[in-house]
Amino acid sequence: MGGSEPHRRPEDARGRRVALVTSSYAPHVGGVEEHVRQVARELTGLGCAVEVWSVDRGTGPSVHEIDGVTVRYLPTPLPSATPGGIARFAAAFPAAWRHWARARAEFRPSLVHVHCFGPNGAYAFGLHRLYRLPLMVTSHGETVADDHAVFERSAVLRTALRRAVGAASEVTAPSDFVLDDLRARFGLVGGEVVPNGVDLSLSGDAGRSPFEGRYLLAVGRLGRTKGFDLLIDAMAGLRFDDDQADAGDAGGAGIRLVIVGDGPERQRLSALVDERGLQDRVELAGRLAPAAVADAMAGAMAVVVPSRTEAFGIVALEAWRSGAALVMTDRGGAPGFVTDGVDGLLVDPLEIAALRTAIRRVVDDRELRERMIEAGRSRVREFTWRRVAEDYVARYERMLGADHAPDRRATETE
Known part of the structure; x- marks a missing residue:
């Protein structure tokens, strides 16, 4: 300034x-x-x-x-x-x-x-x-x-x-x-x-991701409306067995959740992670620069948007841009531009079991991930500033x- x-x-x-x-x-x-x-x-x-x-x-x-x-x-x-x-x-x-x-x-x-x-x-x-x-x-x-x-x-x-x-x-x-x-x-x-x-110049590079291993990514302001507590609850009951993971993966048991962002709910979310015993499976990574977010998306198994209400969801466009599979809330404006099963999976995040099923489906089905990634990359070109x-x-x-x-x-x- x-x-x-x-x-x-x-x-x-x-x-x-x-x-x-x-x-x-x-x-x-x-x-x-x-x-x-x-x-x-x-x-x-x-x-x-x-x-x-x-x-x-x-x-x-x-x-x-x-x-x-x-x-x-x-x-x-x-x-x-x-x-x-x-x-x-x-x-x-x-x-x-x-x-x-x-x-x-x-x-x-x-x-x-x-x-x-x-x-x-x-x-x-x-x-x-x-x-x-x-x-x-x-x-x-x-x-x-x-x-x-x-x-x-x-x-x-x-x-x-x-x-x-x-x-x-x-x-x-x-x-x-x-x-x-x-x-x-x-x-x-x-x-x-x-x-x-969305800024199409920040395409993301998985090789530069700030996070290692296999992870799901959520990004946004840590406020109640964004529903990150719902996602943590979903992770508490989410397990991936080796025989469920696709042949090219090392096994689902090591998949963790990374939440990027900051806001008033951070302390409560941290306490919820401890309460659910997820210290080794959920990371509150804080705020990252836009380029680092794009790289993190490029390296993620999927980007999950669990908002209780989402007017639109620029994060969805960012996921498409970076070549990430998308699991997106259906509570709000997303059904107007995300096609379920084509360029993302739409789910009601208040239904925790359904949210787990959607995440597991993306992780387990490599062919589905690749189809949605390709469709998202094609769609995102329509959404320029x-x-x-x-x-x-x-x-x-x-x-x-x-x-x-x-x-x-x-x-x-x-």
Whole structure:
């Protein structure tokens, strides 16, 4: 990161100046952070001027340059339903709003594009209303796959999201699963799928894998929604006998599970490993750089995604890219792009016995693994970040070329 002083504004690029307003960004890591980072890079390559406006998560308002893109960290106080909470909001809001108004005045965006609606979305909606800035909303599953259930707890955010999807010129999500929730609970009319992408340059090399031997791999933020506890429970009852392993393997008994990532559930998962007596069979490896993750996937028997809910699952694309067999949750958006038995095995991870069966099937059947690996390598070429950015640009052109934004207004009752 650079210093906290604003640097010069980029020159106009075809007149399209896009503010990507995200709930989180670097140095934090995760799906939305990766999506916005890659989209910002691709949009710049397509000739747009881009800034990222992210939520200040305790460091104070600041402006930095990351990967050649201006990133503004902006305060987003919201009122709570207590007298003290309302008073604190009243005191903090004027200064916070000045930072947002200054960002608009300095960058002069043609439109604001919200990613992962939260307090960031509420403030972007305010800019839309006050300055008549065209608004686009992209949900990343925050209403269906949030460990903190923020939309169940916050009437302010529920109302803001309902109003924003009603006012937005474009609403997208990576899967119909996410759009269906917006339609059912937040009054969305319409909405379209724009799938996630993957960086195809990180293909992975099994010879460089940071892990030795035969292993299953799981990757992600260690939160409850990701279901790593379910996978540990599955491992506790999973045994591979030599006569079950295919002829080219050294025997299934030595297969272990490696979980890559960090997050709030790490201590609980470690305790669960000890409780199940799996210290020699399950490794919590911590966070790895993207290239090391790709290498680890390339060397794995299979990549397992056991999420309780998964809006899309970029990990699935990463597994395909690295030539790994995929065992994927069917709870969420994956059935929209993963074909069961062709490029992955879909399974309900809440059914522990079914999860064990799927894992055992992949390990035991080399022919199945190789078929799924080949199919995945073929499919992943459809999911590039450039295609995602081009889809967004087409929507920007449609938004900015229209005399009036389409009316998606919904009832605003709670």
